[in-house]
Amino acid sequence: MTIGRARFAFTVLAFGYAFLYLPIALVIVYSFNESRLVTVWGGFSTKWWIALFHNDAMLDAAWLSLRIALVSATLATALGLAAGYVLARVPRFIGRTLFASLVIAPMVMPEVVMGISMLLLFVGSDQLLGGPERGFLSITAAHVTFSLAFVAIVVQARLADFDRTLEEAAMDLGATPWTTFVTVTLPMIAPALVSGWLLAFTLSLDDLILTQFVAGAQSQTLPMRVYSSVRLGVDPQINVLATIVIAVAASTLIASTVLTRRIVDKRGAR
């Protein structure tokens, strides 16, 4: 690499990462701001941290979001695994083309469109069947629907570059198709499932628009709470919350990267 090219690459990346991280860094810094005015530095303080941990409405919302994210990520991973497996391994069945489109479509569907359509579904079922009540269940169902696409894509991609003779070897050694799946296929695609689950979990935790449509009057998730607070202007407690979210996301991502690295090293990078 020539000097000029190296300098170009460095400049590009430095500028790009500064653009990506400067706003986040400022949010973190201002979470320790003494002043109520979020844009004026008034000295170091942890009072907004303390305030957030006494903000019951915010904590309740966080708890609800966490529960929904856990359940919906798990369900989405199970369904996404099935969908991804079918897409990668079953070349022909009736309605396959429709199925393939249905799996990917939620990924690229504008969220407002999905939101309104999901709400109409729940309103309709409420009219016809008298339930379920909008809240935890409806939000979870909505989140599963759009995050299962991401899991399915990850699983399908992993299965596509998976050496199929491994499965044949298992069957040759006496494993039934089911045992083959459990003892060979599943461990091999486990990293994909973990990252799929994490993705689904994050998407659920972060979703505002779909949730706002299907939540009903009683439930408020964390993003809904943050949104209603932010609409009124900048709020130092939100900076604190943002800092926590960023810290958790960063440490999870780093941990999972290190973990996958170790698995890959153990198995050889082939």
Next chain:
Amino acid sequence: MSGPIVKIDGVAKSFGAVQAVAGVDLEIARGELFALLGGSGCGKTTLLRMLAGFETPDSGRIVIDGQDMTGVPPHLRPVNMMFQSYALFPHLDVANNVGYGLKREGVAKTEIAERVAAALALVKLDGLGARRPAQLSGGQRQRVALARALVKRPKLLLLDEPLAALDRKLREGTRFELVRLQEQLELTFVMVTHDQEEAMGMASRLAVMKDGRIVQTGTPHDVYERPATRFVADFIGVANILQTAPRRWLALRPEKIVLAANRPATAHAATGKIVDIAYEGDRSLYRVAIGNGPVMLVAQMNTERVRESHRRGDAVWLGWSDDAGQPLEE
């Protein structure tokens, strides 16, 4: 028990419009090291995969040790396979790879450990049970794959291009090793290869395949010295194929021809001119043009050290005996 261990009856298999195997009949006896030999796309791998149960024949029957296996799934067959890629499970260590099949049979843990250790000893990998496949060399991986397939004591061991992934040096040793194991364990091996040297050197019997059919079956000696068709004569080793009459040919191996400055005292002789010489050290290959007719390939051992025996452009005599060539009708 007696009778053939494998009986293949009129087996055919197509993939879409491509006919991979077009009606194969074959019997393999107990204790044979049988090779299926042919170029790529000749159907040999498909035939092997049908023995293992990964493909189902469109028609015909496959009987293994007296039992019809035609519709039986791979996990219920008394057959194990060594894959060309070895297909070692990367998430399991060597011992668990080798013990995988025994575990599926529900063999007791202590017995699994014993049999795995014995199998690893057999392939000279003692003490490597805790390694991961990624930590092994290519040759070691090949032996793990072999141990894994042998440990279940299959009635039939299938080997898909067993030496293809090894480098040249390793290949020689492994060849003898496989034959030694096969004889020691008194197992039946069926291997697939595209390498005629490998098939000739290892197999007790072999079948040459072309376009989904078997063109000739026999011992390596039979197939080399008495090829049934022009294809076999040309595919196994090198042969000069001379047309003797309409639809009649003679296959003449280069080493069966004598090259001399004067007319040799053989039953047949011809004069020609050397147009090319390939010096290979132990021997030389000569391309000799007979008048305006065919160019013959002749191999001569270089028994003299000091000077080259013949030069390009020399006029020479070629001679061969009555039984040197194999007459062909196809």
Next chain:
Amino acid sequence: MRLVIALPYLWLVVFFLLPLGLVLGLSLATNAPDLAPPVELGLSFASFKLLFTDDLYLAAWLSSLRIAATSTLVCLLLGYPMAYAIARATPPRRPLLLMLVILPFWTSFLIRVYAWMGLLAENGILNQFLRWSGLMSDPGTILGTEWAIHLGIVYAYLPFMVLPLYTALEKLDWSLLEAASDLGARPLPAFLTVTLPLSLPGIVAGCLLVFIPAVGEFVIPDLLGGTRTLMIGKVLWDEFFTNSDWPLASAVAICLLILLVGPILLFQRQQQRSLERT
């Protein structure tokens, strides 16, 4: 195996396909504020007619497309050099550089948009900096303008652009570039004739991944844009939540879908093709 196919299939039909059908049905209904839910089913095209005749809605459509297109272009111009630089970094460094691009995506979208509110406000950090440094004594307010929306979209969707570009560039055989220069191509023509065409799948995927959600974006125009800039996602939201006009909101959704069906199908085809190639 049938169950494995049926479960996700059934789920997607019930929770995705059926709801879309309901939206279509409702877009043909009429608004009935006195009922609960506020709809009267029927076969009326009134909502669609309104969408195509009222200047306000037309303006919203046009500005949505314009903002999404320019933001996508800016994303590409910013993302391509980044992806290129990462792809050409030494292999051990690539995972870290890539992770740094993905990390913001794993934090909250809402929070990332929020971060710009403090930066761009009238008395915000950017303006304070400009005044303090003397670069500008009277900088206008960016928050509440179309500029802010562009900034927000580029910022929020940049990772979606960089990732597919990187995937395409990383696969590129660099000896092709050497071959091009060996055959007499100078760096720029070599880039234009070799690198660019070979990274086209990544460019298309990246642009679609930014453009499609940007057209229907709601949070960014709502928090960063002012009342003057209308985007169609915000129109849908307001019709639904503020005006309670469900049929009109449904009609907007249907139009948005029709508008995006081309790009969505293109994206799906590319996804399938790239998956089948691996």
